Amino acid sequence: MKGLLYKNYLITRKYYFMAFMFSFITALFMILIRLSMICGNISHDAEAVDELTRSMWIFRYMPCAVIILGFAGYEETFFTDLNAGWTRFSRTTSLSANKIVGSYFLSSGIVLTSAYIICLLYLVIFCLSFGDKISLHYITNITSLFCFGVIKQYFNLTLAMFAQKRQTVQLIAISIALIFPWLLCAYIYPKMKELENPDTVLLEWMAQQFEPIKAYIFPVMLFLAVIFTVGGYFISVKGLERRTF
Amino acid sequence: MxxxxxxxxxxxxxxxxxxxxxxxxxxxxxxxxxxxxxxxxxxxxxxxxxxxxxxxxxxxxxxxxxxxxxxxxxxxxxxxxxxxxxxxxxxxxxxxxxxxxxxxxxxxxxxxxxxxxxxxxxxxxxxxxxxxxxxxxxxxxxxxxxxxxxxxxxxxxxxxxxxxxxxxxxxxxxxxxxxxxxxxxxxxxxxxxxxxxxxxxxxxxxxxxxxxxxDETVENHAVIKCKKDDYKNIESADIVSARITDFGAEVMVHDRKKCEKKYAGLTIDNTTLEEIMLFYVRREKKEWK
Known part of the structure; x- marks a missing residue:
């Protein structure tokens, strides 16, 4: 397993570099903004500092989303590895399907967990810089994001191991997924017509609509992440065993 | 073995x-x-x-x-x-x-x-x-x-x-x-x-x-090079397939020893794996150019 994990590390290491560079640059950018708030031109204008502080919310999540989803996107490298003949070669050796699938799942797990830890550290730095309290709310949001990354990664990996025609299955999955935004729009549009001034209150109204859903996002994501990891592993092993080359 | x-x-x-x-x-x-x-x-x-x-x-x-x-x-x-x-x-x-x-x-x-x-x-x-x-x-x-x-x-x-x-x-x-x-x-x-x-x-x-x-496969096969008239005298059962050109015929046979005795007057050449492959692939046509 050590050698297979090493291989997976070698073929994906550019993503580690990119993620670390991205988090370093955003952290640097954050520090520069903080410094300009303390000693820059706007430091004397309390209103401008408040405005900037308010607009900084995006910095809590955006870099985390980029890191986690960026890492979850590296399965494309695994696909090239799988398609490059490695899978066929590995099936001519005494390597078991458990070991092959396990190495991919374990590598993905290690990478996503390290991305998650980076994001938590990033959040701590952010909160310390801007005097925010590290609330449970931030942590659950980032954990939900991490779970989403896990779901995306393991779904695609399972698809790569199981489906002979991965792109077709992926297309079907995307088509099904597109129905949900369409349903949402079908729900929102008539409601919007009922509003007196849709332009100004739309965001607030949407926030209100999503408020009850927010409470369920974290547990649902956590549950799905576990299902996709365990289920995905077993489906992948079965898929690889019955796969022909 | x-x-x-x-x-x-x-x-x-x-x-x-x-x-x-x-x-x-x-x-x-x-x-x-x-x-x-x-x-x-x-x-x-x-x-x-x-x-x-x-x-x-x-x-x-x-x-x-x-x-x-x-x-x-x-x-x-x-x-x-x-x-x-x-x-x-x-x-x-x-x-x-x-x-x-x-x-x-x-x-x-x-x-x-x-x-x-x-x-x-x-x-x-x-x-x-x-x-x-x-x-x-x-x-x-x-x-x-x-x-x-x-x-x-x-x-x-x-x-x-x-x-x-x-x-x-x-x-x-x-x-x-x-x-x-x-x-x-x-x-x-x-x-x-x-x-x-x-x-x-x-x-x-x-x-x-x-x-x-x-070695046996190559030795057992041979190519008979002959005129079109002589080709007509070669039994179909001995032939794998034959290349017919304007100048004559090249006939692949699968039992060299038997053919050497049977068609003593004709030129029987050694063959190669490539030729064997070529003649066998066209065996269904029997005659080709």
Whole structure:
């Protein structure tokens, strides 16, 4: 397993570099903004500092989303590895399907967990810089994001191991997924017509609509992440065993 | 004689192609050349051997074991080489050694690096920047570095220049110095097989047409060069197929000794594996230009 994990590390290491560079640059950018708030031109204008502080919310999540989803996107490298003949070669050796699938799942797990830890550290730095309290709310949001990354990664990996025609299955999955935004729009549009001034209150109204859903996002994501990891592993092993080359 | 591979009645049906009742053996310590034109069923047979696809019927035994029951044990003792390198392009030869030491129990790092030096392959250069010949040499170095008893090669020398091909063929001859080692070499480059194969199996349209010792196969066949009038006197049962030109006929016969006696007045020439393949592929037409 050590050698297979090493291989997976070698073929994906550019993503580690990119993620670390991205988090370093955003952290640097954050520090520069903080410094300009303390000693820059706007430091004397309390209103401008408040405005900037308010607009900084995006910095809590955006870099985390980029890191986690960026890492979850590296399965494309695994696909090239799988398609490059490695899978066929590995099936001519005494390597078991458990070991092959396990190495991919374990590598993905290690990478996503390290991305998650980076994001938590990033959040701590952010909160310390801007005097925010590290609330449970931030942590659950980032954990939900991490779970989403896990779901995306393991779904695609399972698809790569199981489906002979991965792109077709992926297309079907995307088509099904597109129905949900369409349903949402079908729900929102008539409601919007009922509003007196849709332009100004739309965001607030949407926030209100999503408020009850927010409470369920974290547990649902956590549950799905576990299902996709365990289920995905077993489906992948079965898929690889019955796969022909 | 003990066999490294025994295949009997192997069948696999696809839409539009059937590998039909394939039976042949690869004796231990020999090189079996597996020839046939593109799409004849060579790769399908090899995939069935390696359990990369499931057979519809038939029996296989490899190294004296049943692949259905002892797959892992068999696969630890064989090496398969395909026309495409299985290692990711960002890796280098050193890293391949670390990875394969985890894949093969008997990985011999020293042998691997000896082959790298012999093939003049750089250890730290990325595989992506290797030429086709270098990639194939790397694959062969890896295949020979875990003391495999059976080497299965599928079109591994296709697309390589004659110098590299010769180098690789020499390595195979060395590998066969150990009498327990055997090679199944699938190729449509018959000149390579003519050089090193002990046995040949000829497959066409999913059926085995010939299997046996290479020398006997070549010696048993012959080409009769004659005029069109003389060609008419050759019995149809003796003919594999015949090339008819404006100047005369070239007739492939499958029993040279019998034909030498029977058609004593005609010129009977030696033939090659390539010619045998060419005439057998057109056997259904019987006459061609």
């Amino acid at each position: 003990e066999n490294a591979i025994e295949m009997t009645g192997l069948t696999k049906k696809y839409d539009g192609f059937t590998l039909d009742n394939i039976s042949f053996n690869v004796p231990k310590g020999s090189i079996m050349g597996f020839i046939g034109q593109n799409g004849a069923g060579k790769t399908t047979t090899i995939k069935l051997l390696l359990n990369l696809i499931k057979k519809d019927s038939g029996n296989i035994r490899m190294l004296g074991l049943d692949p259905d029951k002892n797959e892992s044990e068999i696969k630890s003792q064989i090496s398969a080489v395909f026309d495409e390198i299985p290692f990711h392009e960002v890796l280098n030869a050193n890293q391949v050694s670390v990875i394969l030491s985890d894949v093969f129990e008997n990985w011999d790092k020293q042998t691997y690096f000896c082959y790298l030096d012999r093939f003049a392959l750089p250890r730290k250069k990325k595989i992506g920047s290797f030429s086709n010949g270098m990639k194939m040499k790397l694959q062969i170095a890896a295949a020979l570095s875990h003391h495999a008893k059976l080497l299965i090669m599928d079109e591994a020398t296709t697309g390589l220049d004659p110098v590299v091909r010769n180098e690789i063929l020499d390595i195979f001859m060395e590998y066969l110095q150990d009498e327990n080692n055997s090679i199944l070499l699938s190729s449509h480059i018959t000149s390579d097989l003519e050089k090193i194969a002990d046995m040949v199996t000829f497959i066409d349209k999913g059926k085995i047409l010939l299997t046996g010792g290479k």
